[in-house]
Amino acid sequence: xxxxxxxxxxxxxxxxGAGAAAAGVGTVxxxxxxxxxRNPAAAPGQTTVLYIGFAAAELLGLMAxxxxxxxxxxPPAA
Amino acid sequence: MAAEAKMDPMHxxxxxxxxxxxxxxxxxxxxxxxxxxxxxxxxxxVFMWGGMRRQxxxxxxxxxxxxxxxxxxxxxxxxxxxxxxxxxxxxxTAFVFILFSNWIGAxxxxxxxxxxxxxxxxxxxxxxxxxILSFAIVLGVGFWKHGLHFxxxxxPKGAPLAVKMFVAPIEFVSFLVRPFSLGLRPxxxxxxxxxxxxxxxxxxxxxxxxxxxxxxVISALCFLFLIFVNALELLVGxxxxxxxxxxxxxxxxDAVNLH
Numbered sequence: 001x002x003x004x005x006x007x008x009x010x011x012x013x014x015x016x017g018a019g020a021a022a023a024g025v026g027t028v029x030x031x032x033x034x035x036x037x038r039n040p041a042a043a044p045g046q047t048t049v050l051y052i053g054f055a056a057a058e059l060l061g062l063m064a065x066x067x068x069x070x071x072x073x074x075p076p077a078a
Numbered sequence: 079m080a081a082e083a084k085m086d087p088m089h090x091x092x093x094x095x096x097x098x099x100x101x102x103x104x105x106x107x108x109x110x111x112x113x114x115x116x117x118x119x120x121x122x123x124v125f126m127w128g129g130m131r132r133q134x135x136x137x138x139x140x141x142x143x144x145x146x147x148x149x150x151x152x153x154x155x156x157x158x159x160x161x162x163x164x165x166x167x168x169x170x171t172a173f174v175f176i177l178f179s180n181w182i183g184a185x186x187x188x189x190x191x192x193x194x195x196x197x198x199x200x201x202x203x204x205x206x207x208x209x210i211l212s213f214a215i216v217l218g219v220g221f222w223k224h225g226l227h228f229x230x231x232x233x234p235k236g237a238p239l240a241v242k243m244f245v246a247p248i249e250f251v252s253f254l255v256r257p258f259s260l261g262l263r264p265x266x267x268x269x270x271x272x273x274x275x276x277x278x279x280x281x282x283x284x285x286x287x288x289x290x291x292x293x294x295v296i297s298a299l300c301f302l303f304l305i306f307v308n309a310l311e312l313l314v315g316x317x318x319x320x321x322x323x324x325x326x327x328x329x330x331x332d333a334v335n336l337h
Contacts, residue, residue, distance in 0.1 A: 051321055055263065059262070065266050
């Protein structure tokens with residue numbers, strides 16, 4: 001296989017992590033909404049925690065993006 | 079069929095000097111990044127000054143500014159506690175700078191021929207420096223207030239010694255990754271969003287150039303999607319600025335209060 005095509009395939013595989021992060025972010029907000037609908041009075045106090053969880057889940061998707069970019073734009077080895 | 083221009087979504091992030099010279103490794107070149115940073119700065123100054131007339135009954139503008147300062151003040155107070163006011167200047171600076179550059183970068187200035195908007199925060203150098211400043215404040219405050227006792231941040235309280243030995247290195251590494259992840263977040267959010275906008279903007283033009291009815295339909299669908307993504311981009315720009323300010327406050331809280 002050509003090295004360049006292997007690079008593009010690898011970058012595409014690394015981008016799967018973005019989909020996994022989408023599941024993570026959806027879980028965070030979905031579970032927050034479930035809890036918030038059951039006890040709406042307690043919800044406003046927990047938004048800080050919500051956004052920390054969102055940031056942590058999102059970060060892993062961004063890592064996948066960074067890895068994809070590194071693979072895609074890596075100088076071809078030898 | 080019109081000649082298809084090659085799609086180049088990365089071109090919008092290229093840093094080039096104003097005036098068409100070559101980019102050289104000199105700090106004294108006035109680039110488009112510097113220009114747009116100044117535009118952001120002017121926008122912030124105008125916005126803040128316009129709302130600081132200290133009227134007893136605030137008008138619309140003053141309410142907007144007071145809402146913004148109150149919002150960031152709440153982040154600092156919730157994150158750090160009563161001492162949060164001392165760190166408010168940096169948190170507010172970072173929040174407003176990231177918010178304004180995200181939103182100004184998403185504005186459709188390109189409808190004016192020759193204007194090339196540039197999102198300052200789509201460069202890791204900018205967000206990276208912001209996160210390094212946050213981290214420098216954390217380290218400075220931590221060692222100033224607690225001395226070498228600051229290292230107890232990495233040791234969980236009330237755990238058996240074996241667990242402590244195991245967890246402390248992990249906590250240390252996670253602490254060292256923080257400035258990287260803090261700077262990566264706003265950068266990648268803006269970068270990926272703008273690549274998406276550029277790609278779909280290209281689809282609109284190519285669909286119109288294709289010269290068939292099907293192409294026009296595709297073009298219209300892409301245009302609708304583009305409007306949606308633009309709205310999402312405004313939301314993401316706000317959330318990223320909020321998350322940056324929130325995490326900065328939490329990290330400073332670690333340094334101030336040590337758990």
